[in-house]
Amino acid sequence: MGKPSDLVQGTLDLLILKTIQLEPMHGWAIAKRIQQVSGEVLQVQQGSLYPALHRLEQQGWIKAKWAESETGRQAKFYALTAAGRGQLEKETSNWNRLSAAIDLIVTEA
Amino acid sequence: MGKPSDLVQGTLDLLILKTIQLEPMHGWAIAKRIQQVSGEVLQVQQGSLYPALHRLEQQGWIKAKWAESETGRQAKFYALTAAGRGQLEKETSNWNRLSAAIDLIVTEA
DNA sequence: ATAGTTATGTAGACCGTCAAGGTATCCCGG
DNA sequence: CCGGGATACCTTGACGGTCTACATAACTAT
Numbered sequence: 001m002g003k004p005s006d007l008v009q010g011t012l013d014l015l016i017l018k019t020i021q022l023e024p025m026h027g028w029a030i031a032k033r034i035q036q037v038s039g040e041v042l043q044v045q046q047g048s049l050y051p052a053l054h055r056l057e058q059q060g061w062i063k064a065k066w067a068e069s070e071t072g073r074q075a076k077f078y079a080l081t082a083a084g085r086g087q088l089e090k091e092t093s094n095w096n097r098l099s100a101a102i103d104l105i106v107t108e109a
Numbered sequence: 110m111g112k113p114s115d116l117v118q119g120t121l122d123l124l125i126l127k128t129i130q131l132e133p134m135h136g137w138a139i140a141k142r143i144q145q146v147s148g149e150v151l152q153v154q155q156g157s158l159y160p161a162l163h164r165l166e167q168q169g170w171i172k173a174k175w176a177e178s179e180t181g182r183q184a185k186f187y188a189l190t191a192a193g194r195g196q197l198e199k200e201t202s203n204w205n206r207l208s209a210a211i212d213l214i215v216t217e218a
Numbered sequence: 219a220t221a222g223t224t225a226t227g228t229a230g231a232c233c234g235t236c237a238a239g240g241t242a243t244c245c246c247g248g
Numbered sequence: 249c250c251g252g253g254a255t256a257c258c259t260t261g262a263c264g265g266t267c268t269a270c271a272t273a274a275c276t277a278t
Contacts, residue, residue, distance in 0.1 A: 010233095037213055037217070042210050048234075050259085073244075102117065119265070180275080183225085184226085
């Protein structure tokens with residue numbers, strides 16, 4: 001599938017924050033959801049996912065709570081904090097700014 | 110200006126290839142042009158630029174030739190090779206694929 | 219003289235991603 | 249009962265691109 005690169009460097013935080021914006025989710029579900037919504041284009045490796053989650057938690061942007069998953073198992077559910085909502089806004093506008101700038105170059109006469 | 114990050118990781122090769130698609134350019138001019146066309150959003154540091162140029166040359170996607178710049182000085186002009194044109198196409202479609210996928214996540218209900 | 223611009227380059231640090239491995243539980247089929 | 253696959257968590261080490269900072273040189277203008 002995604003041979004060249006499964007992710008665009010530096011966008012995983014944004015993708016995670018956005019994904020749990022509506023409702024708290026556990027890591028495994030976050031990865032599945034990103035893949036599904038992106039039409040299987042974005043592949044989130046576990047070696048990228050869990051470090052990112054811990055990073056975000058340490059920054060105070062998300063907060064973890066153990067609970068029962070849909071399948072009846074214990075799982076760590078992550079929820080956006082107030083600071084996380086602010087961060088999501090920042091990263092969203094930054095992404096829009098940069099991707100628009102790149103598109104200016106790429107879609108050129 | 111670009112406080113959080115001046116570049117999106119992994120897109121510099123694409124930006125360079127695209128920039129010299131029309132006419133060969135020297136490194137300094139490539140950086141200036143990317144910044145200008147992007148509306149000063151994308152900042153290309155020399156510490157990113159020159160390694161990238163050498164990388165691309167080593168891959169056989171661009172070819173260097175010393176010539177006189179607009180200001181009358183010696184400068185290394187880089188031109189796209191045939192392989193480079195192919196690579197440009199690949200990287201362009203890959204960027205479109207990935208950025209579209211990210212936008213699917215970001216611009217969500 | 220000296221400061222700024224053009225133009226190239228390198229060294230070292232940083233940091234996010236990836237490949238690969240590990241643990242444990244649960245369910246299903248054979 | 250046993251094995252494989254899915255769910256769910258995690259870590260380690262390598263890799264690679266970007267950034268900060270530094271270094272050089274020539275030309276220009278004050």
